[in-house]
Amino acid sequence: MDWITEFLDELWDFIVQSLADNIPLIVGSVKAVVIAVAVMSVVPFLVWLERRLMGRFQVRLGPNRVGPFGFGQPMADTIKLLFKESIIQTSADKFLFHLAPAVVVFTAIVAFAVIPFGAPFEIFGQNIELWGANINSGILFVFAISGMGIYGMVIAGLSSNNKYSLMGGLRSSAQMISYELTLGLSALSIILLTGSLSLVDMVKAQETVPFILIQPLAFLLFFIAGVAETNRAPFDLPEAEQELVAGFHTEYTGMKFAMFFMGEYINMVTMSALVTLLFLGGWNSYGIPVWPIVSFAAKVVFLLCVFIWLRSTFPRIRYDRLMTFGWKVLLPLCLLNLLITGTIKVM
Amino acid sequence: MELLIFYPIAGLCVALALGVILNTSPVGSAMCLIGMMLGLAGIFVLQQAHFIAVLQVIIYAGAIMVLFMFVIMLLNLKQAASADWVSRDKNLYITILTSALAIGILYKIVDVTFMADLDSPAELPDTFGTVATVGESLFTDFVLPFEVASLLLLAAMIGAVVLAKPKLD
Numbered sequence: 075m076d077w078i079t080e081f082l083d084e085l086w087d088f089i090v091q092s093l094a095d096n097i098p099l100i101v102g103s104v105k106a107v108v109i110a111v112a113v114m115s116v117v118p119f120l121v122w123l124e125r126r127l128m129g130r131f132q133v134r135l136g137p138n139r140v141g142p143f144g145f146g147q148p149m150a151d152t153i154k155l156l157f158k159e160s161i162i163q164t165s166a167d168k169f170l171f172h173l174a175p176a177v178v179v180f181t182a183i184v185a186f187a188v189i190p191f192g193a194p195f196e197i198f199g200q201n202i203e204l205w206g207a208n209i210n211s212g213i214l215f216v217f218a219i220s221g222m223g224i225y226g227m228v229i230a231g232l233s234s235n236n237k238y239s240l241m242g243g244l245r246s247s248a249q250m251i252s253y254e255l256t257l258g259l260s261a262l263s264i265i266l267l268t269g270s271l272s273l274v275d276m277v278k279a280q281e282t283v284p285f286i287l288i289q290p291l292a293f294l295l296f297f298i299a300g301v302a303e304t305n306r307a308p309f310d311l312p313e314a315e316q317e318l319v320a321g322f323h324t325e326y327t328g329m330k331f332a333m334f335f336m337g338e339y340i341n342m343v344t345m346s347a348l349v350t351l352l353f354l355g356g357w358n359s360y361g362i363p364v365w366p367i368v369s370f371a372a373k374v375v376f377l378l379c380v381f382i383w384l385r386s387t388f389p390r391i392r393y394d395r396l397m398t399f400g401w402k403v404l405l406p407l408c409l410l411n412l413l414i415t416g417t418i419k420v421m
Numbered sequence: 422m423e424l425l426i427f428y429p430i431a432g433l434c435v436a437l438a439l440g441v442i443l444n445t446s447p448v449g450s451a452m453c454l455i456g457m458m459l460g461l462a463g464i465f466v467l468q469q470a471h472f473i474a475v476l477q478v479i480i481y482a483g484a485i486m487v488l489f490m491f492v493i494m495l496l497n498l499k500q501a502a503s504a505d506w507v508s509r510d511k512n513l514y515i516t517i518l519t520s521a522l523a524i525g526i527l528y529k530i531v532d533v534t535f536m537a538d539l540d541s542p543a544e545l546p547d548t549f550g551t552v553a554t555v556g557e558s559l560f561t562d563f564v565l566p567f568e569v570a571s572l573l574l575l576a577a578m579i580g581a582v583v584l585a586k587p588k589l590d
Binding site for chain 1: 452455471472478482493494495552
């Protein structure tokens with residue numbers, strides 16, 4: 075039996091050694107899993123919050139039967155969607171049809187990799203940073219990945235072989251391309267002020283004053299473009315029920331249908347996080363004694379409530395008005411703001 | 422370790438590039454092209470050029486390919502896939518011109534590869550591939566090509582508007 079214990083000892087040594095050698099790799103993988111799981115588990119909570127709040131806004135109760143305060147409702151909905159029959163019409167392109175919802179959810183989760191959500195701290199002698207990756211062009215990475223998210227809608231519209239889906243896909247991609255410009259240009263004035271593309275540096279630059287006080291116009295433009303970018307009301311043209319049935323996801327059923335909404339909700343969280351980081355000072359709490367991560371989360375939840383508030387307040391904008399608004403109002407304002415910011419920065 | 426990541430990405434890129442030209446449906450070709458652009462971005466990341474990689478994704482895989490998809494959607498090429506897509510008109514002059522360009526680029530690539538000293542790779546400075554470095558070289562060493570390219574793009578944009586205008590009015 076000696077050789078067994080010897081072998082086990084050697085194996086144990088090897089495991090300990092390789093673990094000790096690869097601590098950054100292990101920390102990185104754990105962070106990746108934690109972030110992905112956390113982002114996905116926010117979705118049911120957000121669905122519940124939206125339905126309850128919408129109910130209150132419209133002077134009704136909202137879902138309140140499943141569990142305390144209707145908290146079990148998202149769970150019940152998920153079970154229902156999972157057991158629903160998956161229908162794919164014969165004329166659809168099978169591969170692309172399955173690919174589309176995966177692309178939407180994948181890009182939504184990946185975009186969160188560079189979002190920092192708290193100041194770094196030290197534990198067990200390891201410096202833990204509360205972000206997946208701090209690449210030197212963090213904000214560009216978010217824009218690049220959200221640009222990839224458009225393909226989910228385009229592919230869904232194309233592969234369904236349905237006029238409504240095609241029109242929905244076309245509209246949503248046109249809308250996202252148009253408002254991405256405003257989003258990028260209004261973020262550019264913040265980049266000008268900080269002189270860095272890294273989101274961590276941007277938060278550090280706001281330690282005394284949040285950028286919303288210095289750049290109120292950029293904040294407004296960024297937030298409007300952000301609402302449009304996530305395809306939320308009042309900019310939810312892609313799914314205008316009266317004209318397009320349900321837009322690009324008309325033909326989807328069951329869990330694949332739910333995945334599009336998962337993507338939308340995750341994008342909402344990412345957009346709120348971005349607004350918090352760029353304009354509300356990230357995890358800086360300005361004298362209020364709370365943990366950095368609590369300060370960050372509180373701001374994000376507040377912005378999410380604003381998203382829901384907007385949805386229950388404004389009627390949907392007509393499609394041509396939406397495009398005119400984006401190109402003829404928001405974009406010139408962005409350029410003007412950029413010009414002024416640049417001039418002040420140079421002087 | 423780097424080669425372990427490089428070879429799968431490079432292989433995938435070549436396979437997808439073949440997929441672009443061999444695919445019978447325009448949608449499939451476009452999807453393969455998007456995949457290849459993303460693979461190229463991966464290779465840029467391996468070369469420590471993160472900024473260029475992100476730009477590759479935003480401009481090529483994002484903006485340009487979305488417009489390709491738009492054209493495919495609007496013209497609805499799906500039905501015409503089998504017949505028209507394969508047998509399109511071949512213009513002899515364009516064929517000669519593009520071949521000459523392709524041969525020129527290939528010659529340059531092979532030339533540079535053979536001239537390179539592979540045994541003693543140069544050390545990269547810390548600032549390599551950052552936004553500041555790329556911007557600096559763009560506006561000092563390469564300012565003329567940069568301006569020429571932007572003029573060309575402007576001309577193309579005006580041309581597109583002029584071509585589309587009579588149909589809009």
